[in-house]
Amino acid sequence: MKNKKVDRRILRTQGLIRKALIPLIVSKGYDAVTIQDVLDHANVGRSTFYAHFRDKDDLLLSGFDELMNELTAHVKNESLESQSKKKTVFKFSLPLLDHANQNRLLFKALLGNRGGVLVQKRAFEMVVELVKHELQADERSSKLSAIELEIKSHFYAGAFFSILKQWLEGRIKALPHELDLHFQNLCRI
């Protein structure tokens, strides 16, 4: 499937640009970050940037998709393991919190107050899908109507996302498994 070897320069350049973005988001907030900033910190020419990315949002999302793949892989693996242990309500929670904890800086940059709307939206949609998926797998919820499923999944996804953000901002001090426990306890379906 992936036959074509990519020119090493392309990988190098894209890497430089992507890596330059994160610290800038952390320090200035996504909206305030200018393409010029990225250029300066990545030491890359203006025209080179536009050879690879359409604009700032494109850059952000391109890196984000990568991250998402890692994350979902991690979450699904861990979820399988924890399947047998306890009968928690939502299995995605702990692995996701773990992963967020390990990449705290990145997650805080993307999901925190300084992150952009775009990423927030995409990330939240992912959580909604995770919740929805587990609800459908659950026998108790299997007889939900479409609208009830919609409401329920957004309810729990919103709740989780909200807690996650507060936690990343440092306003909730807890270890991943502690926060997970709190979340699961509040989710008595």
Add this chain to the structure above:
Amino acid sequence: MKNKKVDRRILRTQGLIRKALIPLIVSKGYDAVTIQDVLDHANVGRSTFYAHFRDKDDLLLSGFDELMNELTAHVKNESLESQSKKKTVFKFSLPLLDHANQNRLLFKALLGNRGGVLVQKRAFEMVVELVKHELQADERSSKLSAIELEIKSHFYAGAFFSILKQWLEGRIKALPHELDLHFQNLCRI
């Protein structure tokens, strides 16, 4: 307290500018709205704008504060009335949904996908306060630790806000009281 009569021109101008903003947010999204757009649609000179507002965010928030005062007044009134009727978990929900329903376009513009991060944050903080307030008034939750209160309030606020947004986007078709019922049912504390 409010002795000084405000120059009619000021009220007129600020009104024109504020009113011009909302439809622009609806059509382009807040981030894409330019001050020049506002100037054109409000038929107001550039220097006049800066005589009243520091920048775009300032304009947005100035209108928002107004809205919030109305809203909280409405919510608190209605909450008192519904106090006796049923023992719902959260009393703020129905009045807030009602108010949002009556000003649907405005709410959708501010809280929806096209709204800005700033307003979202402020609005969400308001919901958090409402939830926290009711939790503290509830005898069952009175013995919560600070951190538990923090988690719990963000849990339910996030859940509510999430549903509210989906509802405003039209992806959940329901009347205010129906959505409220769904929310209350999911909130079995």
Add this chain to the structure above:
DNA sequence: TATTATATCAAACAACATGTTCGAAATGTA
């Protein structure tokens, strides 16, 4: 290694947005 392909670069560019300043004109207030 030599050749070929293509990625990068710097520089310049037009288009646009921002925020400030100015005096003249319009409009409210008393």
Add this chain to the structure above:
DNA sequence: TACATTTCGAACATGTTGTTTGATATAATA
């Protein structure tokens, strides 16, 4: 009416965006 204040519009410096150019550097390949 006379005065005070607001508005206007035009110009301005500054900064960002996205495109184009031909020269240069570097990777892939034979």
